[in-house]
Amino acid sequence: MATLNLILDKRRARKDGTYPLVFRIRIGKKFSDIRTEFKLRPQEFDSKTSSIVNDLYSNELLLDLKKHYIQRLRSYMISNVGREDVKEARKYLVNKLPDEVTMHEFWLEQIEELRTAGRQGGARVYQTALSVLSQETNLNRPFSQFSYKDLIQLEKKLYQRGLSNNGISVYMRSFRAICNKAINFDLVDYSWYPFRKYKFKKDKTTPRVLTQEELRRFFRLNLSSDHPFYQSWLLGKLIFMLRGINITDLLLLSSDNLQNGRIIYKRAKTGKVYSIKMTDEVKCTFEKFEANKTLVGLITEKDLKDRQKLVNILIQRRKVINTHLKKIGKLIEANEAITTYVFRYSYANIAKQLGYSKDLIGEALGHNVGSKITGIYLEQFDLEVVDEMNQRIIKSIS
Incomplete structure (x- = not known):
């Protein structure tokens, strides 16, 4: 009889008090482990339910992996009756021929990576x-068995769910990226590529922006430090003043991002480096927060150490x-619902x-500029030019 369970391997304690989380395969009295990338403290893992405490996202991922491994283990046991070997079973579970790898399991591997x-x-x-598309099409098959016709049928089903062109585009771009990776991993030949003929559709959207007058009302709003919206109000101001x-x-x-009177940081989403002058208004606003490991103190040191839960x-x-x-927006009678991203669009507007040029605005916001010549020109922009623009924009609504 063979079993597969998710456990903490307490034989291998780490210096930080955590243990590796593994899938343990047991055949008879022998066992072998398949590692995951999770390292947990005993109180972070519920052994009764074989799940991570208070982490729905990771548990969903692990459950999908467990289902995949169990399916593979059953297949191995059926094919090797009377000559079962736990080490060979482990190899069978983690290694596959290209035609055996399903889109679903490869997608899970990329998520884990x-x-x-x-x-x-x-x-x-x-x-x-993956969660959305797997509800509308069978991803438990090799890439070679998924055709352009299947792709169009998938798009049709997404429309039937009531998704917009932009919503469908988000999911299909993720699917396309997985297909590209599969080709790069030689799981399927490029001649198979279903996205070669596929056209992404996009609806034009009008960015929500606040007018200068609405921003003035936002900045001049008088909220006391004990008001429930106080910190969010300050964060809104900082988002705008930091371009x-x-x-x-x-x-x-x-504090590591503060260098020579500037805030220098790398944007998490794009990796682009920003350098923004620490104006008096920005400095004064930061001082109203109780800093810890971060300048605004809303993320704790414990949060920063656990990257899995930080997201x-x-x-x-x-x-x-x-x-x-949004509630502050109602207080100032803004026509648009205010969110963190509205400040970015409003800044550009x-x-x-x-009267600032699109190139200079794009440089301030970190956009990639179309032509190489323009890009080279922008790289030579003196920081003072962008700083001057930023200061003038801030003063226009103060």
Whole structure:
């Protein structure tokens, strides 16, 4: 008889008090382990339910992996009756011929690779796309058995679910990326590629922006430090004054990002490096927070150490902040619902109204500029030019 269970391997204690989380295969009295990338403390793992405590996303991923391994283990046992070997079983579970690898399991492997590399946001995007698409088409088959006709049928089913062109595009782009990786891993030949003929459709959207007058009302709002929206209000101001900084990047800023009177950081989403002058207004706003390992103190040292849970924590923080900002929007009678991203669009809109060029605005926001010649020109922009524009934009709504 063979079994497969998810356990903490307490034979291998780490210096930080964690143990590796493994899938243990047992055949008779012998066992072998398949490692995962999780390292947990005993109180973080529920042995009764074989699940990580308070981590729905990771548990879903592990459950999918367990189902895959169990299916492979059954196949191995049927094919090797009377000559079962636990080490050979492990090899069978983790290794496959190209025609045996299903789209679903390869997709899961790519999610795990992203998570291991610390790219939790990308892993979540892939996981969401996999969850949605697997409901509408059979991904438990090799790539070679999925055709262009299947792709069009999948798109049709997504439309029937009521998804927009833009929503479908998000999921299909993730699917395309997985297909490209499969080709690069020689799981299928490029001649198979179903996306060669596929056309992505996109609806034009009008960015939500606040007017100068609405931003003035936002900045001049008088909230006391004990008001429930106070910190979210300050964060909104910082997002605007820091040229539309992403809320995740803002929450993770630390003293290490302060250099010679500037805030220098790498955007988590794109990897682009930003250098923004620390103006008096920005400095004053930061001083109203109780800093810890981060400048605004809303992410704890414990949060930073657990990269697996940090993404969920950041998502929750963003939801709370956006809820507060929307309520502040009602207080100032804004026509648009305020979210963290509205400040980025509003910054660009006001810069345009003040007469600044698209190139300079794009440089301030970190956009890639179309032509190589323009790009080279922009690389030579003196920081003072962007700083001057930023200061003028801030003063226009103060």
